[in-house]
Amino acid sequence: MTKIDIISGFLGAGKTTLIKNLLSNALKGQQVVLIENEFGEIGIDGGFLKEAGIEIREMNSGCICCSLVGDFGTALTEVIEKYHPDRIIIEPSGVGKLSDVIHAVEGLEMDSEVALNSATTIVDVTKCKMYLRNFGEFFRNQVEAAGTIILSRTDTKKATEEKVETAVKLIRELNPDATIITTPVGELDGEKLLDTIEGVKIDLSHVEEEDHCCDHDHHDHEHHHEHCEHDHSEDGCGCHDHHHHHHDADEVFTSWGRETIKKYDKDELQTILNRLCEEDCFGTVLRAKGMVEGKDGTWIYFDMVPGETDVRDGDPEYTGRICVIGAELAEDKLQEAFGLD
Known part of the structure; x- marks a missing residue:
């Protein structure tokens, strides 16, 4: 059976670092294919991961949902038929909504030999309050839809015990059922990390859902992107508030x-x-x-x-x-x- 694992996380949270860790430890010897969904015109992460020796197919698109619904099924089918992988790792764009990716995988009409195995979100413990405040709609979705949440940067000087506790409390309010990993990933054995991620139930019942972006007119959105001065405090700037509106990534x-x-x-x-x-x-x-x-x-x-x-x-x-x-x-x-x- 081909297992599908989704590794999500806001921009710069540490997705690539985690994937490298898994590939060099727990997944060593397995046939693994990585499918990336880059936001932006220039794909970068494929270059960072090429030394791991895995196939990378970049799908550059601002609207994660439309990209996945449009060609994701074809991409997965091609990958399975060509490589017969033991595992497919999907790394969505850092500004994508995890629930969209999960829905796209679950909606594929493929045989029973393919299964959604896990949905993990990496959260930068030093920036989670800032991202929730400034880009709540996207950050919130990634946390709410995850089965496992890994806190990154917990081994840095900025990640005080108080800050880690605050981050855990914030995450628990958004997703009370998720498994939260607070130990620095570098200190965990790869097998232990994989065992923790696998087998966690993926439950979207508490995720605030909106109409799929492929089913509505992109021009119908109201924009409330008021600009303000940067606040270079410890928690970052407060320039946007998208808590109460449904947007696609390329609108924000x-x-x-x-x-x-x-x-x-x-x-x-x-x-x-x-x-x-x-x-x-x-x-x-x-x-x-x-x-x-x-x-x-x-x-x-x-x-x-x-x-x-x-x-x-x-x-x-x-x-x-x-x-x-x-x-x-x-x-x-x-x-x-x-x-x-």
Whole structure:
């Protein structure tokens, strides 16, 4: 039987890190296929995961629901017929709704040899209050629909015991039945982690459902995207409130991406990422990531979420790629910041 596991989480929560952990430990020796659903024009994570040796099919689309309903069944069928995998891991976009993905999998007319095995959401313990306040509709859905919730960043200095307890209380209010993993993933044996994730009942009865986005007119939505000044406090900015409206990802979030042959050095990229974290002129930047060639001939990979940046060495890619995801992005300012024409 082919098991289907969904690993969800808001932008930068740590989905890729968890998948790498599982692949190198608990799933070693299994035939695994990863299906990614990237938000944005430039697919990035496929490059980050290619060293794991698994097949990646990127489906770039702003509207997660429409993407899945439109071609997801075909993609799954092709994957199963071509690779006969033991397991399929689905990594939805960080701004997607987990319940949409679950419905899409459950709605597939496939034989009984394929089963939805688990639905897991990773929550950054240092940012969950900020994401719930600013993008509650999307963050809330990912938490409410999950069978297992893994708290990430619990091993960092920012994750005080009080902050972890607050995060657990917040999650329990949204999903009282979920299994919550608070131990840092790096400290857990892969088999223990997999055993915890598997076998947890997936129950959507308490998830606030809305009409499927493929069944209504996208232009009927009312927009209430009032802009405000960034609040660079510990919990981040408070620029949007989407708790009470039903939106598709591409109505709330925007992405800017480029393929580039421009060469950078690490200090230059660090300065750019710091500006994205600290300055208001770029809009609300929730995630920046990419891989570019260094001026010394090496390759540089980078990640940024609010308040955190990472610039590191990486494997060569076929070309440089940069992707920024957020709300009300100022594309001209981003292009200028990265020094692109």
